[in-house]
Amino acid sequence: MKKCFNCDKNGKNMYGYAICDSCKSKLRLFTKDTIKRYYSENPESFPEEIQRRLDVLDKDYIKKRMKLLHIQEQLKNSQIS
Ligand SMILES: [Zn+2]
Numbered sequence: 742m743k744k745c746f747n748c749d750k751n752g753k754n755m756y757g758y759a760i761c762d763s764c765k766s767k768l769r770l771f772t773k774d775t776i777k778r779y780y781s782e783n784p785e786s787f788p789e790e791i792q793r794r795l796d797v798l799d800k801d802y803i804k805k806r807m808k809l810l811h812i813q814e815q816l817k818n819s820q821i822s
Contacts, residue, residue, distance in 0.1 A: 742759075743759035744759060745759055745760050745761035745764055746758050746759055746760060746764075747760065747761075747764045748761060748763070748764060750763065750764075
Protein backbone atom coordinates (compact mmCIF):
# COMPACT_ATOMS: atom_id res chain seq x y z
CA MET A 742 0.00 0.00 0.00
CA LYS A 743 1.25 3.47 -0.83
CA LYS A 744 1.76 6.21 1.74
CA CYS A 745 -0.69 9.11 1.77
CA PHE A 746 0.71 12.10 -0.16
CA ASN A 747 -0.08 14.33 2.82
CA CYS A 748 0.95 12.26 5.85
CA ASP A 749 2.59 8.96 6.75
CA LYS A 750 -0.51 6.78 6.88
CA ASN A 751 -1.36 4.18 4.29
CA GLY A 752 -3.38 5.60 1.45
CA LYS A 753 -5.63 4.42 -1.34
CA ASN A 754 -5.35 5.57 -4.92
CA MET A 755 -7.45 8.56 -5.90
CA TYR A 756 -6.91 10.01 -9.38
CA GLY A 757 -3.29 8.85 -9.35
CA TYR A 758 -2.48 10.09 -5.84
CA ALA A 759 -2.38 8.01 -2.66
CA ILE A 760 -4.56 9.45 0.10
CA CYS A 761 -5.57 8.11 3.55
CA ASP A 762 -9.15 8.13 4.86
CA SER A 763 -8.39 10.89 7.37
CA CYS A 764 -6.95 13.30 4.79
CA LYS A 765 -9.68 12.35 2.32
CA SER A 766 -12.40 13.36 4.79
CA LYS A 767 -10.71 16.75 5.20
CA LEU A 768 -11.00 17.41 1.46
CA ARG A 769 -14.70 18.10 2.02
CA LEU A 770 -15.59 16.49 -1.29
CA PHE A 771 -18.90 17.53 -2.79
CA THR A 772 -21.75 15.05 -2.31
CA LYS A 773 -23.53 13.58 -5.31
CA ASP A 774 -26.59 15.72 -4.49
CA THR A 775 -24.54 18.93 -4.41
CA ILE A 776 -22.96 18.10 -7.74
CA LYS A 777 -26.36 17.26 -9.21
CA ARG A 778 -27.72 20.60 -7.99
CA TYR A 779 -24.88 22.60 -9.57
CA TYR A 780 -25.19 20.59 -12.75
CA SER A 781 -28.96 21.00 -13.04
CA GLU A 782 -28.63 24.76 -12.52
CA ASN A 783 -26.23 24.96 -15.46
CA PRO A 784 -25.97 21.73 -17.45
CA GLU A 785 -23.92 23.21 -20.24
CA SER A 786 -21.50 25.52 -18.49
CA PHE A 787 -20.88 23.66 -15.23
CA PRO A 788 -18.75 20.85 -16.74
CA GLU A 789 -16.88 23.45 -18.82
CA GLU A 790 -16.25 25.56 -15.74
CA ILE A 791 -14.78 22.56 -13.89
CA GLN A 792 -12.45 21.84 -16.81
CA ARG A 793 -11.47 25.52 -17.01
CA ARG A 794 -10.58 25.53 -13.30
CA LEU A 795 -8.51 22.36 -13.68
CA ASP A 796 -6.57 23.94 -16.56
CA VAL A 797 -5.91 27.13 -14.57
CA LEU A 798 -4.82 25.06 -11.56
CA ASP A 799 -2.41 22.93 -13.62
CA LYS A 800 -0.80 26.01 -15.18
CA ASP A 801 -0.57 27.77 -11.84
CA TYR A 802 1.09 24.70 -10.27
CA ILE A 803 3.69 24.56 -13.05
CA LYS A 804 4.44 28.31 -12.80
CA LYS A 805 4.92 28.17 -9.03
CA ARG A 806 7.03 25.03 -9.29
CA MET A 807 9.26 26.59 -11.98
CA LYS A 808 9.78 29.65 -9.80
CA LEU A 809 10.82 27.57 -6.78
CA LEU A 810 13.04 25.23 -8.83
CA HIS A 811 14.77 28.29 -10.28
CA ILE A 812 15.52 29.61 -6.80
CA GLN A 813 16.81 26.20 -5.74
CA GLU A 814 19.05 26.01 -8.79
CA GLN A 815 20.50 29.45 -8.09
CA LEU A 816 21.21 28.42 -4.51
CA LYS A 817 23.05 25.31 -5.67
CA ASN A 818 25.07 27.22 -8.26
CA SER A 819 26.21 30.06 -6.08
CA GLN A 820 28.36 30.51 -3.00
CA ILE A 821 25.67 31.66 -0.64
CA SER A 822 26.86 31.06 2.90
ZN1 LIG B 1 -3.12 11.35 5.05
